[in-house]
Amino acid sequence: MSVDIGNRLRHLRLAHNLSQRELAKRAGVTNSTISLIESNSANPSVGALKRILDGIPIGLAEFFAFEPEAPKKAFYAAEELVEIGKGPISYRQIGENLFGRSLQILKECYQPGADTGKVPLVHEGEEGGIVLTGRLEVTVDDERRILGPGDAYYFESRRPHRFRCVGPYPCEVISACTPPSF
Numbered sequence: 001m002s003v004d005i006g007n008r009l010r011h012l013r014l015a016h017n018l019s020q021r022e023l024a025k026r027a028g029v030t031n032s033t034i035s036l037i038e039s040n041s042a043n044p045s046v047g048a049l050k051r052i053l054d055g056i057p058i059g060l061a062e063f064f065a066f067e068p069e070a071p072k073k074a075f076y077a078a079e080e081l082v083e084i085g086k087g088p089i090s091y092r093q094i095g096e097n098l099f100g101r102s103l104q105i106l107k108e109c110y111q112p113g114a115d116t117g118k119v120p121l122v123h124e125g126e127e128g129g130i131v132l133t134g135r136l137e138v139t140v141d142d143e144r145r146i147l148g149p150g151d152a153y154y155f156e157s158r159r160p161h162r163f164r165c166v167g168p169y170p171c172e173v174i175s176a177c178t179p180p181s182f
Contacts, residue, residue: 003064006040007180009052011097012066013038016056026055039181041123081107088114104180108173110136110165120160127177128154134171137164157181 013023013034020034027034029052036042037052044052046060053063076094085091088111098104108129120139130152137146138153140161147153155161157177165171 004040005043005049006038007098008063008066009034010038012056012058012063014096018056023052023055027052039123040179041181089116098180101180103176103178105174105176108175110134110163110171110173112165112168112170115164116162118162120162121157122160123157123181125157125177125179125181126155127157127175127181128152129173129175132172132174134165134169135167136171136173137166138162139164 013020018026020038021031024031024034029048033042033044033048034052037044037049049063050060053060058066073095081092081094082096083090084093084106085108090107090109092107092109094105094107095101131147131149133149135146135148137144138161140153140155141159145151145153146166
């Protein structure tokens with residue numbers, strides 16, 4: 001039996017109105033630790049998970065017994081998209097709780113010059129997207145392309161990748177990834 005620790009932790013953190021930063025501070029760990037666990041990119045030890053859960057607060061037994069309801073909502077107004085990004089990159093997610101879901105859909109907006117960082121992203125799954133406006137430089141492995149409106153990308157997410165807005169205008173993208181990784 002496999003337990004999705006990342007989505008379970010994200011769901012409980014959001015249910016307690018805690019940011020990743022606040023939970024990390026309470027638990028005495030880094031923000032990136034919380035982010036890596038929630039994206040299922042890191043598997044915490046029992047001790048580390050207990051420290052993090054103490055910051056909510058919730059016990060290990062309650063954490064593993066907890067089964068949030070799968071979302072049943074099918075339609076979302078623009079103002080209901082959940083902002084999960086920060087700074088010069090906006091990630092607006094369809095649905096607040098992705099627990100039990102296998103697909104994450106985002107409306108992304110990169111301000112001019114914004115990028116996902118010098119260190120490429122690597123995680124399990126697949127992702128794809130289509131550029132709506134602006135120009136987006138997408139690097140996958142050693143291959144780099146500048147995409148404009150109507151252009152798209154699709155690749156296995158374990159291949160090192162990064163995104164950067166090039167040009168003087170913001171870039172908007174609709175993307176999807178499976179499994180959810182934010």
